[in-house]
Amino acid sequence: MTSDTVPAAGTAPQRRRSARPVLAPWLFLAPAIALFALFLLIPMGYAIFLSFVALRVEGGAFGTRQQVFVGFENYVTALTNPEFVASLGRLAIFGLIAVPLTLGLALLFALLLDLPGVRATRFARTSIFLPYAVPGVIATLLWGFMYLPSTSPFNYVLELVGLPPIDFLGPTGVFGALANIAIWGGVGFNMIIMFTALRSIPSEIYEAAKLDGASEWQIAWRIKIPLLSPALLLTLLFSLIATLQAYSEPMTLKTMSNSISYSFFPLMKVYRDAFGVDNISGAAATSVVLALGTLIVSLLLLRVLQRRTFEEVR
Amino acid sequence: MSASALALPKRSRLERSRIIPTIVLILGSIYTLIPILWVVTASTKSKGELFTTFTLFPGTGFWDNLVELSTYEHGRFWLWAMNSVIYAGGGAVLSTIVSAAAGYALARYRFRGRQVVFTILLAGVLLPQITLAIPQYFLMSSIGLANTHWAVLLPVIINPFGIYLSCIYAMGSVPEDTIEAARIDGASEFRIFRSIALPMMVPGLVTVFMLQFIGIWNNFLLPFIMLSTESLYPLTTGLYMLLSRGTGTPVLYTLAITGALLSIIPLVALMLFLQRFWRLDLISGSLKG
Numbered sequence: 001m002t003s004d005t006v007p008a009a010g011t012a013p014q015r016r017r018s019a020r021p022v023l024a025p026w027l028f029l030a031p032a033i034a035l036f037a038l039f040l041l042i043p044m045g046y047a048i049f050l051s052f053v054a055l056r057v058e059g060g061a062f063g064t065r066q067q068v069f070v071g072f073e074n075y076v077t078a079l080t081n082p083e084f085v086a087s088l089g090r091l092a093i094f095g096l097i098a099v100p101l102t103l104g105l106a107l108l109f110a111l112l113l114d115l116p117g118v119r120a121t122r123f124a125r126t127s128i129f130l131p132y133a134v135p136g137v138i139a140t141l142l143w144g145f146m147y148l149p150s151t152s153p154f155n156y157v158l159e160l161v162g163l164p165p166i167d168f169l170g171p172t173g174v175f176g177a178l179a180n181i182a183i184w185g186g187v188g189f190n191m192i193i194m195f196t197a198l199r200s201i202p203s204e205i206y207e208a209a210k211l212d213g214a215s216e217w218q219i220a221w222r223i224k225i226p227l228l229s230p231a232l233l234l235t236l237l238f239s240l241i242a243t244l245q246a247y248s249e250p251m252t253l254k255t256m257s258n259s260i261s262y263s264f265f266p267l268m269k270v271y272r273d274a275f276g277v278d279n280i281s282g283a284a285a286t287s288v289v290l291a292l293g294t295l296i297v298s299l300l301l302l303r304v305l306q307r308r309t310f311e312e313v314r
Numbered sequence: 315m316s317a318s319a320l321a322l323p324k325r326s327r328l329e330r331s332r333i334i335p336t337i338v339l340i341l342g343s344i345y346t347l348i349p350i351l352w353v354v355t356a357s358t359k360s361k362g363e364l365f366t367t368f369t370l371f372p373g374t375g376f377w378d379n380l381v382e383l384s385t386y387e388h389g390r391f392w393l394w395a396m397n398s399v400i401y402a403g404g405g406a407v408l409s410t411i412v413s414a415a416a417g418y419a420l421a422r423y424r425f426r427g428r429q430v431v432f433t434i435l436l437a438g439v440l441l442p443q444i445t446l447a448i449p450q451y452f453l454m455s456s457i458g459l460a461n462t463h464w465a466v467l468l469p470v471i472i473n474p475f476g477i478y479l480s481c482i483y484a485m486g487s488v489p490e491d492t493i494e495a496a497r498i499d500g501a502s503e504f505r506i507f508r509s510i511a512l513p514m515m516v517p518g519l520v521t522v523f524m525l526q527f528i529g530i531w532n533n534f535l536l537p538f539i540m541l542s543t544e545s546l547y548p549l550t551t552g553l554y555m556l557l558s559r560g561t562g563t564p565v566l567y568t569l570a571i572t573g574a575l576l577s578i579i580p581l582v583a584l585m586l587f588l589q590r591f592w593r594l595d596l597i598s599g600s601l602k603g
Contacts, residue, residue, distance in 0.1 A: 024423065025425045029415070039468065108338070126586065128346050130582060135578075136532060151356070298440040
């Protein structure tokens with residue numbers, strides 16, 4: 001589909017049109033707006049409300065527990081909590097391993113798939129994309145058993161050649177173990193996004209470069225990757241959001257490893273605060289902080305993305 | 315490719331240059347397929363074989379594992395599978411319909427407030443839905459819907475990214491002139507949407523449906539927070555529970571492994587079948603314009 005068949009948003013009013021329907025668009029939008037309000041806006045508002053109140057016993061020893069407004073107290077407590085800071089640190093280590101490797105491998109595979117004359121591309125594309133259909137819980141279950149000393153094929157092979165086994169589930173190994181699960185699950189989807197973006201680049205651009213004697217390597221580095229930058233930023237955005245929300249993988253791997261605590265990652269701490277220790281205000285404050293963090297990171301990336309697209313148009 | 319003798323050196327260079335990329339892609343495929351291969355062989359092992367035989371050799375207990383899984387707590391596994399189908403199937407169908415209507419309205423109508431609605435819905439894409447799950451639980455529980463099918467089904471119907479993709483797709487695939495012509499012919503707005511726009515949007519909607527179906531099927535946190543009755547669990551929460559109990563009783567490990575295999579088969583099959591209908595270029599192209 002080329003962009004010139006897409007009517008630009010601004011041209012419509014200049015055309016002769018029949019009576020403009022006023023009610024119809026709102027009726028089409030009504031279910032979405034209602035559900036959006038019910039399941040996104042109200043919960044968000046409620047979380048913000050909860051994050052500013054606390055339950056206090058008022059009126060001496062015989063007083064009742066009441067919700068009182070405490071300002072930013074919950075935020076200060078949440079942000080200065082050493083457990084929360086440590087969980088953010090662990091998340092950062094995990095993200096610094098998982099995100100660059102996921103996107104790097106996805107880019108490598110996408111570029112290779114796009115090379116002329118490469119074999120088995122259909123097979124490779126399908127099998128690398130396959131883990132996308134495997135839920136995080138199940139991916140962790142599969143890898144978890146392959147990490148366990150008694151069932152690990154890797155350690156079996158290492159033992160055969162006389163090498164010491166790897167402690168995948170130990171205090172340091174667990175970061176690599178979790179990152180590997182995230183990479184395994186994420187490479188395919190990102191690869192497909194990058195690959196489809198590559199496919200939409202007109203091949204005449206490469207032809208010209210080839211005539212000038214450019215190698216495939218130079219074409220990839222000088223032409224393809226710069227043209228891919230919107231898709232790269234988009235996949236970076238998706239990956240960062242996914243990293244901040246990492247939950248099912250560490251929770252599942254926790255059942256197999258003692259190195260993962262109940263507050264290993266921020267979201268696990270939020271869950272434990274809310275349901276384990278009944279500190280709903282603290283959980284709400286931490287949720288709001290995480291949501292704001294995601295929003296700020298996303299908006300910054302989108303700003304960069306827009307500027308780039310804008311410059312391209314100019 | 316030219317067959318002349320002169321072209322020979324060039325051809326062999328080309329052949330060499332494409333062998334390494336092919337090998338790298340095959341290595342990537344092996345990496346992604348190893349866990350799948352592992353679960354296929356592990357699910358054939360009996361409890362005794364799981365920890366004693368080489369992990370990638372098949373065992374002899376597949377049928378026993380299947381029977382044991384099916385009879386676990388009177389067929390609870392199949393209940394979980396059915397719940398997953400209800401949540402993912404029902405949620406994705408409803409979500410696609412809502413997204414299609416909203417996306418079409420935003421793409422093909424000019425009305426006051428359009429920009430505001432579009433911006434607010436788009437901001438919803440950036441809201442981490444998972445951090446909403448806890449307040450959603452409190453709201454659900456205050457109206458008495460926590461720990462019911464509805465608690466997992468309702469929140470996933472609204473899918474801002476699906477609305478966004480539907481809007482982008484409607485802009486590209488439903489010509490304004492066609493709508494205008496139908497309007498002049500006296501068709502009602504709803505009729506235009508149902509009989510003209512909707513069929514044109516089908517390829518995009520298949521993508522929206524698949525993304526949402528897989529998203530719900532793979533979702534763990536929402537059912538984990540909303541549900542406490544095991545018979546309402548989807549597969550993800552159910553298998554997690556089997557695994558967390560397995561720490562005390564290794565018998566459940568073989569059940570969890572067999573269950574894992576059974577629960578990825580339908581999704582992988584669906585994905586392979588629908589692969590040709592996917593328009594994932596919608597995602598990559600979506601932020602270009």
